[in-house]
Structure formats: C-alpha cells, structure tokens
Amino acid sequence: MLNNLALPTGYQLQDYEIKKVLSSGGFSIVYLACDQDKKLVAIKEYLPTSIALRTNGATVLPNTDDVALFRHGLKCFFDEGLSLTKIDHKNIVRVLNFFRANETVYMVMQYEQGQSLQDYILGRTVAIPEAFIRRVFAELCNGLREVHTQKLLHLDIKPANIYIRLDGTPVLLDFGSARQALSENMSKNAPSYTPGFASPEQSYDRTLLGPWSDIYSIGATMYACISRNSPPAASQRIKNDLLVQAVVLAKDQYSNDLLEIIDNCLHLDYLARPQSVFSLQKKLLELAPEPIKKTSLMHKIVDVLNKPRSLSNKAGSISKLS
Ligand SMILES: Nc1ncnc2c1ncn2[C@@H]1O[C@H](COP(=O)(O)OP(=O)(O)O)[C@@H](O)[C@H]1O
Numbered sequence: 290m291l292n293n294l295a296l297p298t299g300y301q302l303q304d305y306e307i308k309k310v311l312s313s314g315g316f317s318i319v320y321l322a323c324d325q326d327k328k329l330v331a332i333k334e335y336l337p338t339s340i341a342l343r344t345n346g347a348t349v350l351p352n353t354d355d356v357a358l359f360r361h362g363l364k365c366f367f368d369e370g371l372s373l374t375k376i377d378h379k380n381i382v383r384v385l386n387f388f389r390a391n392e393t394v395y396m397v398m399q400y401e402q403g404q405s406l407q408d409y410i411l412g413r414t415v416a417i418p419e420a421f422i423r424r425v426f427a428e429l430c431n432g433l434r435e436v437h438t439q440k441l442l443h444l445d446i447k448p449a450n451i452y453i454r455l456d457g458t459p460v461l462l463d464f465g466s467a468r469q470a471l472s473e474n475m476s477k478n479a480p481s482y483t484p485g486f487a488s489p490e491q492s493y494d495r496t497l498l499g500p501w502s503d504i505y506s507i508g509a510t511m512y513a514c515i516s517r518n519s520p521p522a523a524s525q526r527i528k529n530d531l532l533v534q535a536v537v538l539a540k541d542q543y544s545n546d547l548l549e550i551i552d553n554c555l556h557l558d559y560l561a562r563p564q565s566v567f568s569l570q571k572k573l574l575e576l577a578p579e580p581i582k583k584t585s586l587m588h589k590i591v592d593v594l595n596k597p598r599s600l601s602n603k604a605g606s607i608s609k610l611s
C-alpha cells in the first residue's frame with residue numbers, strides 16, 4: 290500500500306477531517322473521515338497511481354505524458370459520482386457529497402460498517418448456506434434494478450465490490466467507470482478488473498453491453514460463493530471453455546435449482562442469460578422445491594418422534610406440522 294500518497298490523519302478536506310485510510314487500490318484511495326457533526330463518512334479520492342502522484346502538498350499531479358488520460362479518468366469518476374447522487378436505495382452505496390479539490394475529485398459516501406463479500410467468503414471455513422446466497426443476491430438485485438432503471442450499468446460487480454453490513458444486508462459499492470475508462474486506454478497494463486467476473490462482451494463488443502452483462506457478473510460472484518474461486522476469465526472461456534459448471538462442481542451441496550441459476554447467468558452467449566435483473570430475482574426467490582419425502586406429513590411425524598426432546602421442549606412443534 291502506497292501510504293505516502295494518502296492524505297494524512299487530521300487533514301482537513303473542506304468540511305471533513307481525515308481519520309485514516311480504509312483502502313488503497315490503484316485507482317483511488319478510500320478514507321474514513323468525519324464531518325462537522327462528527328458523523329463518520331467514507332471519502333473516495335480519484336488517484337490513479339500509475340499515472341499520477343501526490344506532490345508535497347496535497348495536490349495530485351498527473352505525469353506529463355498522461356495528462357489527457359488522467360483528465361479522461363477524472364471526468365468518468367465525476368460522471369460516476371453524479372449518477373450515483375441520483376440513486377437513493379438501501380442496497381446501493383449512498384453518495385452524500387461530491388467535490389473537486391487538490392486538482393482531483395472526491396466522493397463522500399455514507400460510511401458502511403461490515404465487511405466485503407470477498408472477506409466474508411475467504412473468512413469462512415464451511416460452505417456458505419444456500420439461504421444466505423439466495424437472500425443476499427435477491428436483495429442486491431433490488432439495488433441493481435434501480436441502477437438499470439436509471440439507464441446505468443455497474444460493470445464491476447464482484448465479491449470485493451459488495452459490502453455486507455453488520456445486519457447482513459448487502460450494499461453495492463464501486464461503480465468503477467473511471468477505472469474502466471482508464472483500463473481501456475492503458476492496454477500496456479494488465480486489465481484492472483478481475484477478469485473472471487466480467488462478461489465477454491465487456492472486452493469484445495461493448496455495443497452488446499446491457500443488464501445481462503451485470504447479470505453475468507452476478508453469476509460469477511455467486512459462483513465464487515459456492516467455490517471460493519472466480520470462474521475462468523471470459524477471454525479464456527471463449528477460446529477453450531474450462532469452466533466447471535456449478536451443477537457439477539457443487540452437486541451435493543446446493544439445490545440443483547440454485548446451481549442452474551448460476552450456470553444460466555454464466556452463459557457466454559448473452560442472449561442465453563436471464564435478460565433482466567427482475568427475472569433473475571424472481572428465480573432466486575422461488576425456493577427450490579423440496580424433495581417429496583421431506584414434505585410428507587408422515588416423514589415429519591417420524592422426524593418428530595425421533596426427537597422426543599424437541600417435542601417436549603416445544604409445545605408448539607406439533608402444530609408446525611400442519
Ligand atoms: N461507503 C463505504 N463505507 C465503508 N467502506 C467503504 C465504503 N466505500 C468503500 N469502502 C472500502 O474501500 C474498499 C474499496 O472501495 P471501492 O469503492 O471498491 O474502491 P476501489 O476498488 O476503486 O479501490 C471497499 O472494499 C471497502 O472496504
């Protein structure tokens with residue numbers, strides 16, 4: 290982490306006081322700060338480290354050769370912030386303020402407490418429950434529907450850009466449009482997005498981009514939840530598709546229904562994927578039909594009789610059978 294680039298603790302950035310660095314990627318730095326009412330906020334600063342540096346003061350200065358590129362990225366960052374200010378949805382990061390300073394741009398967001406889905410996945414030693422996956426992604430779909438209604442696409446959905454709040458609700462972060470704009474113009478550098486999560490049309494034919502492109506990334510993110518791995522990069526899949534389908538990979542761990550939803554989202558052919566977030570959400574919310582034997586009254590009675598303690602402890606348990 291390039292700490293020397295970050296604004297120091299105690300720095301007064303307009304109405305906000307910097308507390309610490311929350312994250313430092315190659316394109317931006319996210320700070321924890323507090324406003325004049327001592328309320329915590331997260332502030333994202335546009336700072337693409339491969340083409341710009343912070344000078345002795347706080348000012349950000351692009352390399353002489355990269356001024357045009359820096360400005361282009363800055364404009365996209367700005368546009369992203371402006372678009373986000375229009376969206377007020379509990380599953381989308383809330384932008385509170387947006388301003389220019391230090392020759393760069395700052396986006397002030399509501400500070401969310403929790404952890405990224407990436408950290409959540411990596412921190413677990415047992416499989417993520419199906420109910421968690423269905424709920425989190427169905428809720429996320431609520432936010433994404435709003436994004437698509439505003440005629441925007443996210444295009445950088447992946448575990449690191451989904452935040453799980455302390456109460457378990459998901460929030461979509463990082464509309465990485467600036468990062469994308471830069472990576473398109475920086476072919477000498479490795480692509481800045483994690484390739485396994487981006488749809489094939491994102492790098493091959495951007496005229497085909499649509500809600501189905503975000504749906505591919507949602508599929509890839511659910512795939513990561515069940516396998517702890519991203520699918521192979523779409524560019525690789527197009528040449529030689531080595532993706533192990535979810536229905537094969539996690540056959541006995543999750544319902545076939547969920548695994549098929551994931552595989553459907555991950556079709557290379559965009560027309561074969563769910564075409565709208567609404568249809569995907571509907572599928573996630575339709576619970577997998579349980580095998581007949583588990584729902585039969587007889588089996589439930591046998592189950593209960595096999596567990597005499599729960600019968601005596603919970604007077605109401607018999608009524609649940611009906
Ligand atoms: N509003 C926020 N509240 C709390 N943490 C945040 C917030 N926004 C970003 N972060 C933290 O910063 C990290 C990077 O943010 P992100 O928007 O993905 O920027 P980038 O990927 O461009 O560095 C997130 O994974 C999260 O840990």
Ligand SMILES: [Mg+2]
Nearest residue numbers: 314449450463
């Ligand atoms: Mg990010």
